[in-house]
Amino acid sequence: MYTTSIASPTKLKVAEVGGRYHSVTQRLVEVLVDIPPELVEFATKDGHKLYPYFIPTELDIQPGDILSVPFGASVVGGIAIRLINNPPLGIETNKIKQVEDVVHKHFFQESYWKLMERVSQYYYTPLIQVIRAALPPKLLAKSQRRVRLTVAGAAVSTLTNSVEEQSQPLFQKFSQAKKKGFSLESCIVLLLFYLQNLIDSEYLISIFCLLIFRNSTKQIHNVTFNKILRILLLQTEGDYSLVFLQRQVQGATRAVRELAKLGLVEKYIEQARSVRPKLQKAVILTAYSFAGDITTRQREVLEVLRRRGGEMWLAELLQITGAAATTIKSLSNKGYIVIEERELLRSESDENAGSLTGTDTAKTLTYDQTQALSKIRESQTGTILLHGVTGSGKTEVYLQAIAPLLESGKSALVLVPEIGLTPQLTDRFRARFGSKVSVYHSGLSDGERYDTWRQMLNKEPQVVIGTRSAIFAPLSNLGLIILDEEHDSSFKQDSPIPTYHARTVATWRAELENCVLVLGSATPALETLIASQQQKTLYLSLPERVNSRPLPPVEIIDMRSELQQGNKSMFSRTLRDALIQLQEKKQQGILFIHRRGHSTFVSCRSCGYVVECPHCDVSLSYHQTEYGAPQLLRCHYCNYVTPHARSCPQCDSPKFKFFGSGTQKVAQELAREFPELRVIRFDSDTTSNKGAHRNLLTQFINGEADILLGTQMLTKGLDLPQVTLVGVVAADGLLHLSDYRASERAFQTLTQVAGRAGRGEEPGRVILQTYTPEHPVIEAVRGHDYKTFTAIELEQRQALNYPPFGRLILLRLSSVDAVQVANASEIIAAFLRGGEGYEILGPAPASIMRVANRYRWQIMVKFPPNALPQLPNWDEVREICPDSVSLTIDVDPLNIM
Numbered sequence: 001m002y003t004t005s006i007a008s009p010t011k012l013k014v015a016e017v018g019g020r021y022h023s024v025t026q027r028l029v030e031v032l033v034d035i036p037p038e039l040v041e042f043a044t045k046d047g048h049k050l051y052p053y054f055i056p057t058e059l060d061i062q063p064g065d066i067l068s069v070p071f072g073a074s075v076v077g078g079i080a081i082r083l084i085n086n087p088p089l090g091i092e093t094n095k096i097k098q099v100e101d102v103v104h105k106h107f108f109q110e111s112y113w114k115l116m117e118r119v120s121q122y123y124y125t126p127l128i129q130v131i132r133a134a135l136p137p138k139l140l141a142k143s144q145r146r147v148r149l150t151v152a153g154a155a156v157s158t159l160t161n162s163v164e165e166q167s168q169p170l171f172q173k174f175s176q177a178k179k180k181g182f183s184l185e186s187c188i189v190l191l192l193f194y195l196q197n198l199i200d201s202e203y204l205i206s207i208f209c210l211l212i213f214r215n216s217t218k219q220i221h222n223v224t225f226n227k228i229l230r231i232l233l234l235q236t237e238g239d240y241s242l243v244f245l246q247r248q249v250q251g252a253t254r255a256v257r258e259l260a261k262l263g264l265v266e267k268y269i270e271q272a273r274s275v276r277p278k279l280q281k282a283v284i285l286t287a288y289s290f291a292g293d294i295t296t297r298q299r300e301v302l303e304v305l306r307r308r309g310g311e312m313w314l315a316e317l318l319q320i321t322g323a324a325a326t327t328i329k330s331l332s333n334k335g336y337i338v339i340e341e342r343e344l345l346r347s348e349s350d351e352n353a354g355s356l357t358g359t360d361t362a363k364t365l366t367y368d369q370t371q372a373l374s375k376i377r378e379s380q381t382g383t384i385l386l387h388g389v390t391g392s393g394k395t396e397v398y399l400q401a402i403a404p405l406l407e408s409g410k411s412a413l414v415l416v417p418e419i420g421l422t423p424q425l426t427d428r429f430r431a432r433f434g435s436k437v438s439v440y441h442s443g444l445s446d447g448e449r450y451d452t453w454r455q456m457l458n459k460e461p462q463v464v465i466g467t468r469s470a471i472f473a474p475l476s477n478l479g480l481i482i483l484d485e486e487h488d489s490s491f492k493q494d495s496p497i498p499t500y501h502a503r504t505v506a507t508w509r510a511e512l513e514n515c516v517l518v519l520g521s522a523t524p525a526l527e528t529l530i531a532s533q534q535q536k537t538l539y540l541s542l543p544e545r546v547n548s549r550p551l552p553p554v555e556i557i558d559m560r561s562e563l564q565q566g567n568k569s570m571f572s573r574t575l576r577d578a579l580i581q582l583q584e585k586k587q588q589g590i591l592f593i594h595r596r597g598h599s600t601f602v603s604c605r606s607c608g609y610v611v612e613c614p615h616c617d618v619s620l621s622y623h624q625t626e627y628g629a630p631q632l633l634r635c636h637y638c639n640y641v642t643p644h645a646r647s648c649p650q651c652d653s654p655k656f657k658f659f660g661s662g663t664q665k666v667a668q669e670l671a672r673e674f675p676e677l678r679v680i681r682f683d684s685d686t687t688s689n690k691g692a693h694r695n696l697l698t699q700f701i702n703g704e705a706d707i708l709l710g711t712q713m714l715t716k717g718l719d720l721p722q723v724t725l726v727g728v729v730a731a732d733g734l735l736h737l738s739d740y741r742a743s744e745r746a747f748q749t750l751t752q753v754a755g756r757a758g759r760g761e762e763p764g765r766v767i768l769q770t771y772t773p774e775h776p777v778i779e780a781v782r783g784h785d786y787k788t789f790t791a792i793e794l795e796q797r798q799a800l801n802y803p804p805f806g807r808l809i810l811l812r813l814s815s816v817d818a819v820q821v822a823n824a825s826e827i828i829a830a831f832l833r834g835g836e837g838y839e840i841l842g843p844a845p846a847s848i849m850r851v852a853n854r855y856r857w858q859i860m861v862k863f864p865p866n867a868l869p870q871l872p873n874w875d876e877v878r879e880i881c882p883d884s885v886s887l888t889i890d891v892d893p894l895n896i897m
């Protein structure tokens with residue numbers, strides 16, 4: 001930060017940072033340049049590289065500083081990444097430009113850079129791409145450098161500008177005197193100023209300091225300087241963006257830099273909006289009988305207020321009554337009303353905040369919760385697995401672990417899998433910690449993300465709740481990281497690189513920041529379970545639901561026998577009865593189906609023709625949102641849409657059969673068979689609009705529907721006590737996927753969805769329909785038997801050296817050219833086979849070979865988890881991959897398709 005740099009601390013600072021001096025030769029810095037869109041074409045491939053810049057002697061630059069650098073014809077923002085001694089090879093020294101300025105010192109902490117570097121190394125991703133993944137979009141472009149006067153600057157510009165008119169002769173004397181620098185003469189003149197009350201003592205001292213430390217004050221007389229000082233002085237807050245000054249005054253950039261050196265102005269990054277809530281004036285009626293001391297107009301206002309329940313926003317009251325502000329004021333003076341500031345909830349994320357929960361205080365913990373909490377509080381570092389069955393009160397443990405941290409000035413980071421569950425969780429955190437809570441996820445607009453980011457940089461204790469990328473939230477003084485539903489695969493990024501897993505990054509971050517990481521789940525991932533068995537992770541368990549509520553019994557319905565007995569409906573008789581009872585008892589239910597849309601494919605009844613996506617090797621899914629809505633065929637891979645044809649393109653038959661059910665089809669069937677049931681559909685089709693999650697959930701909570709029908713989204717952490725029934729319409733789609741994690745994922749999803757039932761006073765019930773009731777996953781879900789299931793599953797993984805007993809790296813190759821990608825895969829695989837200590841599987845086409853007109857191939861590298869083999873040099877691999885083929889190195893892949 002630039003303060004009034006009167007004492008010119010630049011030299012001292014160099015020694016301060018990390019305690020080392022930089023040798024004279026170290027005069028270059030590599031900068032991550034924030035290239036503006038209009039210049040991207042000049043950057044092309046180089047856009048992924050760091051640009052070297054010379055460091056002017058007077059600037060002290062450290063990694064993590066935000067800089068301004070010349071790029072093309074303009075000056076743009078950038079981050080200092082590392083200091084280097086010599087220009088990188090292949091770059092001519094005379095082409096290298098100089099850093100323009102330091103905009104913000106130490107924007108990023110050292111531990112943050114270490115984290116970036118670790119991600120870069122582990123995920124084989126250039127540092128710059130890691131930084132791009134971590135920073136909110138356009139951070140640097142939006143980081144408008146602003147300029148304001150320092151105290152000394154204000155004094156000088158007052159003297160040189162406004163005082164001019166008031167005290168012409170004295171002013172002239174001063175300018176003459178100060179031209180000679182620090183002199184007795186100039187000091188005397190200044191004293192005269194002071195004695196004549198033209199300046200106050202603060203100004204006097206500032207100017208003295210300035211004269212003493214900066215002997216060359218004659219520079220202040222520079223015309224450009226004066227223009228800038230005058231502009232800054234004329235605005236009450238005295239601050240402008242540098243861009244604005246550049247437009248107003250020619251040569252502003254240089255002049256501002258010089259003025260900053262003189263300590264007259266300072267530059268800074270615009271401060272984040274306050275974390276504090278917006279306040280708005282509310283009017284409260286205090287008297288209900290009106291004496292004769294009021295006017296008719298005033299009486300009217302009071303009547304309106306009374307009819308509205310005695311409380312209104314001032315603005316609203318003024319608008320409705322058309323009254324003048326003075327009318328309200330005199331009513332307040334007479335004691336009929338009170339005007340007070342009340343919190344107004346603002347912005348998207350805060351919209352309706354608290355509408356689901358209201359305010360909240362700490363609950364008395366159960367025995368198990370108390371045990372877990374004290375273990376978490378005792379721990380200083382390391383990873384803790386909190387294995388608590390659904391509804392065991394993990395969230396309450398998190399809340400109570402965080403509370404004392406905030407008190408002690410530390411911050412907490414809470415990661416959740418998906419946005420669908422965030423509104424409810426966020427509300428719970430807000431109800432407990434108020435405005436200290438902010439939300440960070442990709443659903444926010446760029447602006448909102450940017451604001452939240454800056455808010456995190458202000459060192460106040462706070463709680464950030466976010467999805468995957470929030471692991472990079474720049475919180476300083478982190479006291480605790482929580483990953484809720486840690487088993488969830490959305491914590492893993494498949495593409496673009498870095499293909500990081502937030503849980504992996506979280507362990508590093510906790511290590512670097514010296515804080516505890518808590519992984520919470522009812523169905524911990526096998527990786528996490530193994531780590532706890534190997535004592536790498538502390539294992540804590542909440543084996544029971546709160547208030548000793550039982551886990552809901554899971555009834556398995558064999559849909560084959562339903563069919564044999566003549567029931568062709570998608571609802572078994574058991575589920576049907578349960579749905580009817582639901583309404584009689586005025587209770588609510590959740591129906592789960594793992595696919596959105598209507599049907600997975602449509603085929604001609606007479607010739608068997610299946611409509612496929614022209615761009616992908618998949619059939620199109622049929623979509624019809626409601627009766628009478630357009631009938632569409634949509635590709636779930638590339639989003640291609642086409643109207644559903646009236647007749648078969650091959651044989652002209654008008655009859656189609658719809659296979660595979662999605663949420664829309666279930667909704668239509670429900671409407672047909674149970675017209676009186678009110679249904680809310682909750683899937684990615686209905687929740688794509690901003691705030692839709694919250695609105696739909698609020699409707700459901702308010703009892704505006706009997707059934708919440710949805711996909712995966714429902715399974716994640718919803719806590720709705722009034723839900724007594726959970727129905728799984730068809731479990732089979734989840735069970736028969738080819739990848740080695742299919743069983744684990746199916747068990748987790750089904751257990752989680754079952755866990756939504758019976759969380760309140762009324763006992764719950766789960767009805768699970770399937771065509772393969774004998775499947776081990778179904779057996780395990782029925783018995784809520786995590787232990788047996790994982791024991792069997794781990795055995796199988798071990799036999800095949802799959803994670804967690806082996807590690808995988810998946811190379812994903814794709815190209816519009818089918819032949820080139822196949823060839824490239826062969827070449828790379830051949831290169832890899834030259835190495836030792838790992839196994840190569842493939843190359844093989846991906847299970848859906850063509851997506852969005854790109855042909856996809858894969859090569860799997862498998863190796864033991866601990867003894868890291870001599871892995872191939874990935875740069876070399878990238879080198880041999882032709883430009884026409886894109887290559888992603890997915891480390892620890894989760895989705896292998």
Ligand SMILES: Nc1ncnc2c1ncn2[C@@H]1O[C@H](COP(=O)(O)OP(=O)(O)OP(=O)(O)O)[C@@H](O)[C@H]1O
Pocket residue numbers: 363364365366369388389390391392393394395396521522546547716717718719755759
């Ligand atoms: N000690 C307690 N006393 C009373 N109620 C509690 C207590 N702890 C938690 N609860 C309540 O129990 C319900 C379930 O808790 P919570 O949602 O935290 O469970 P969870 O373990 O996170 O569940 P899941 O893994 O299924 O999301 C919540 O409504 C919560 O307010």
Ligand SMILES: [Zn+2]
Pocket residue numbers: 604605606607608609648649650651652653
């Ligand atoms: Zn046909």
Ligand SMILES: [Zn+2]
Pocket residue numbers: 613614615616635636637638639640851852
């Ligand atoms: Zn497609």
